[in-house]
Amino acid sequence: MSIEVVNLSHSYKEGTPFEKQVLFEINLSIGEGEFVGIIGPTRSGKTTLAQHFNALHIPRRGKVLIDGLDTKDKRADLVKIRHRVGYVFQNPEYQLFAPTVGEDIAFGPLNQKLSREEVEGRVREAMAQVGLDYRALRDRDIFALSGGQKRRAAIAGVLACKPGVLVLDDITAGLDPRGREEILSVIKELHHRRNLTTIFISNSMDEVAAMAERIIVIDRGRVIMDDPTRKVFARFKELRDIGLELPEVTVLIDSLRTAGFNLPAGVLNISEALTSISAALRELEARK
Amino acid sequence: MELTKNITLGVYLPGKSSIHNLDPRTKIITATIMIVLLLISRSYAAFALSALFTGFLITLSGVPAGYAMRGLKPMLPVLAIMWVFQLFLFKAPDTTVYFHWWIFEATAAGLHMGNLIILRVLFLFTVTTFLTLTTSVVSLTDGLENLLKPLRAIGIPSQELVMTLVIALRFVLILAEELEKIIKAQMARGVAFDRGNFIQKTRKIFPVFLPLFIGAFKRAEELIVAMDARSYTGGKGRTKMKTLHMGRVDLGAAAVMIVYGGMLIYIIISTEPMI
Numbered sequence A: 001m002s003i004e005v006v007n008l009s010h011s012y013k014e015g016t017p018f019e020k021q022v023l024f025e026i027n028l029s030i031g032e033g034e035f036v037g038i039i040g041p042t043r044s045g046k047t048t049l050a051q052h053f054n055a056l057h058i059p060r061r062g063k064v065l066i067d068g069l070d071t072k073d074k075r076a077d078l079v080k081i082r083h084r085v086g087y088v089f090q091n092p093e094y095q096l097f098a099p100t101v102g103e104d105i106a107f108g109p110l111n112q113k114l115s116r117e118e119v120e121g122r123v124r125e126a127m128a129q130v131g132l133d134y135r136a137l138r139d140r141d142i143f144a145l146s147g148g149q150k151r152r153a154a155i156a157g158v159l160a161c162k163p164g165v166l167v168l169d170d171i172t173a174g175l176d177p178r179g180r181e182e183i184l185s186v187i188k189e190l191h192h193r194r195n196l197t198t199i200f201i202s203n204s205m206d207e208v209a210a211m212a213e214r215i216i217v218i219d220r221g222r223v224i225m226d227d228p229t230r231k232v233f234a235r236f237k238e239l240r241d242i243g244l245e246l247p248e249v250t251v252l253i254d255s256l257r258t259a260g261f262n263l264p265a266g267v268l269n270i271s272e273a274l275t276s277i278s279a280a281l282r283e284l285e286a287r288k
Numbered sequence B: 001m002e003l004t005k006n007i008t009l010g011v012y013l014p015g016k017s018s019i020h021n022l023d024p025r026t027k028i029i030t031a032t033i034m035i036v037l038l039l040i041s042r043s044y045a046a047f048a049l050s051a052l053f054t055g056f057l058i059t060l061s062g063v064p065a066g067y068a069m070r071g072l073k074p075m076l077p078v079l080a081i082m083w084v085f086q087l088f089l090f091k092a093p094d095t096t097v098y099f100h101w102w103i104f105e106a107t108a109a110g111l112h113m114g115n116l117i118i119l120r121v122l123f124l125f126t127v128t129t130f131l132t133l134t135t136s137v138v139s140l141t142d143g144l145e146n147l148l149k150p151l152r153a154i155g156i157p158s159q160e161l162v163m164t165l166v167i168a169l170r171f172v173l174i175l176a177e178e179l180e181k182i183i184k185a186q187m188a189r190g191v192a193f194d195r196g197n198f199i200q201k202t203r204k205i206f207p208v209f210l211p212l213f214i215g216a217f218k219r220a221e222e223l224i225v226a227m228d229a230r231s232y233t234g235g236k237g238r239t240k241m242k243t244l245h246m247g248r249v250d251l252g253a254a255a256v257m258i259v260y261g262g263m264l265i266y267i268i269i270s271t272e273p274m275i
Helices: A046-053 A078-084 A101-111 A116-130 A147-159 A177-194 A205-211 A229-234 A236-241 A248-258 A270-287 B024-040 B044-061 B065-070 B073-089 B108-134 B137-154 B158-188 B198-229 B248-270
Strands: A003-012 A020-030 A035-039 A061-066 A085-088 A165-169 A197-201 A214-219 A222-228 B097-101 B104-107
Touching: A003 A046, A020 A046, A020 A222, A035 A046, A035 A205, A046 A061, A046 A085, A046 A165, A046 A197, A078 A085, A078 A101, A085 A147, A101 A116, A101 A147, A116 A147, A116 A177, A147 A165, A147 A177, A165 A177, A177 A197, A177 A205, A197 A205, A205 A229, A205 A248, A214 A229, A222 A229, A229 A236, A248 A270, B024 B044, B024 B108, B024 B137, B024 B248, B044 B065, B044 B108, B044 B248, B065 B108, B073 B104, B073 B108, B104 B108, B137 B158, B158 B198
Parallel strands: A035 A197, A035 A214, A085 A165, A165 A197
Antiparallel strands: A003 A020, A003 A061, A214 A222, B097 B104
8 A cells, every 4th residue: 555645734723823833745655565664853743744644634735645545535435544544553552442452452343344253353363463362361451451462452453454554653652672672573574474564653763773664754844854764864963953863773883983893884773783793703803 | 633623611822911911810700790790681782782892802802703712613513402492392471482393382482592591601601711711720720719718717628629620621621632532543443433323423422431531530640649749738828929919900900890790780670681
């Protein structure tokens, strides 16, 4: 599935004295099977932009096309669009509303008016995809889950709708390192195995660098960069100017480089760092 | 999807007009007098004068009139239902009957009763909204506390009451934001809130309120902890950083109120009531 955004502007509280424009003439397109990161300082408009992707916001100026379908079109089936573009919200555990895990995950498929067996199948499949034990957790009280489990249940609730696009809005915020790790590996696997178009909004540069192939940088409602990950992080000066940082590994390898070690520039994740450091070490050994 | 756009009750719109500059006590007393006068108004002429006066106040405050009335928009269907009920079900002995079917009777008395109730609700809402639009929460609290102080003598915890009231007012907007989040989350999973007939639409509301209430209790608990952490112990022995002062503006306001009140009472006495 593809997403096309044309000249999109958006204001909150339009027509009141509190009106505030948050998006300015946004243009971008996201193709089938891409893994795109969206980064930007807080209140830069990331969430507002992303909520246009599944027609939670309908553009007043500009337009958004989902697989060629204009969300502004009066005849467009918005419910269908929302099922095709799955959206996992910030702090999704606040938006779990059924008493048990199974019922909450079944909420989306039930709205699609599927049969009982199909719904159950979807629940089973979605729970398996996020690594939740169907037998043990299906009837568990939702508030009895841990933070990481709740996140996974929320993602399963979206996956059960069988979306073609997955929008993830800062889903690792507030999780402990292990919880983060687990969620991220689930996402990565989904993307690879099902060729799911994934839009990953995050405040953690480390995560975006490790996950996304392409990064869109937003500042004060405008797209200021839209390039492959490596190219974006090469412009670290500009990123720092708008209050963003580089991934910690990149900073670490850079300081090792300035200290005289023979390492490549622009290392983006742990595994790249690992290979380059061990190569440099081997080289040192050989020289001795 | 934006719910908070139409909520004006409890919202403060900062400004520098003479209305904004009034002492909060003046504004609270004035608003109370206006409401009492509206409740005893029973003629169209009286409401016309009140409408003029309210319009004058809104113009003076610089609050956009459209925004001051915006909060009424979500209430319109309810008001319409109320009006229809009054029209068909209000019974009076000798009155013109426009229309009769089974137990329903549209009468002149019903029509006027419907109008009277609608006008009252409209004015009540506009006056209170106008008060919060031009008065910040802090000064509203200060003013109310000050006015209710005498009640402490007979053992009524006025300060705590005011605090509760103000928190309730703040929660209107907070709950609306929360509600918006929950509705969005359900829309994202395929609930079509704008589809179906009245009953189907109403049924979709229930799954929204469960998480809303859970969220509200959570919020309340967090608030309690935050107040405790700041050693809040209630009203006793608290001092104020800003003390209230009545000034020349307040004197002017009193004069205007006396003129308006006098005229309105004269109209109320001298004109024919609508019902």
